[in-house]
Amino acid sequence: MKPDPSVIQAFTPAGKLRASINLGNPILAGKDASGAAVGVSVDLARAFAAALGVELELVVFDAAGKSVQAVSEERADFGFFAVDPLRGETIEFTEPYVLIEGYYMVRDASPIRHNGDVDQSQNRVAVGKGSAYDLFLTRELKHAQIVRAPTSPTVVQTFLDESLEVAAGVKQQLESDARKASGLRLLDERFMVIRQAMGVPKSRGAAAAHALHAFVEEMKASGFVAEALERHGIVGATVAPAA
Incomplete structure (x- = not known):
């Protein structure tokens, strides 16, 4: 990737490259023993800063909605988000770099057996706000x-505390939480595939969006994304196909 000076300027109006990092999705990022942000999205952010030849600043949030808002309001220059039409009103997305599955979880005794059983008037579904x-x-x-929990990592606790019928979320997060409490099970099929992409404010222009798109495709093709998933011990997520 050979950066154009105008593209560098588009990404660094504050003098450095500010990456919005969401800690609410454990597939993307988390904290190490020192409390620093680590993960696939952090690795990609550092690689993109290196490609542009600029200083990187991580702007860290505990929920997807906050991370999206930071980029939409240009308090960050790019971020890592699931592609969604509502978010697409202010953010230009790349093609996805990772595909993640969304699942439902219920109690063992629940009569809900299949995804089609969920959308009933007697059911309350816990989700992470803005996810x-x-x-x-x-x-x-x-x-x-x-029923909206404050963040994705608090979905299962909200589900348990409020005696809700269903919890919805990223499969790996639900599986991790289910291991901490007995009597819970995931339904046997996903309800959606989450297309995880990078995004830049639309106001930064077509050249910036194109540069970010090219970067993502290069990271997939080179094996960088696959190696990052393996390095961080991420299972259940797959590298998205080339655009």
Whole structure:
């Protein structure tokens, strides 16, 4: 990747490259023992800063909605998000670099056995506020009530504390939480595929969006994304195909 000076300027109006990092999705990022942000998205952010030849600043959030808002309001210069039409009003997305599955979780004794059983008026579904699956299920569910937890990592606790019927989220997060509490099970099929991409404010222009798109395709083709997933011990997520 050979950066154009105008593209560098488009990405660094504050003098450095500010990457919006969401810690609410464990597939993308988390914290190490020192409390520093680490993960696939952090690795990609550093690689993009290196490609542009600029200083990187990580702007860290605990929820997807906050991370999206930071980029939409240009308090960050790019970020890592699930592709969604609502978010696409202010953010220009690349093609996805990783595909993640969204699943439902219920109690062992629940009569809910299949995804089709969820959208019933008696069911309340816990989701992470502003997450990709919150946006998706808000459009898709016609009868069930959506209950929004503050962040994705608090979905299962909200589900348990409020005695809700269903929890919805990223498969790996739900599986991890289910291991900490007995009597929970995931349904046997995903309700959505989350297309995880990078994004830049639309106001930064077509050249900036094209440069970010090219970077993502290069990272997939070179094996960088696959190696990052392996390095961070991420299972259940797959590298998205080339655009």
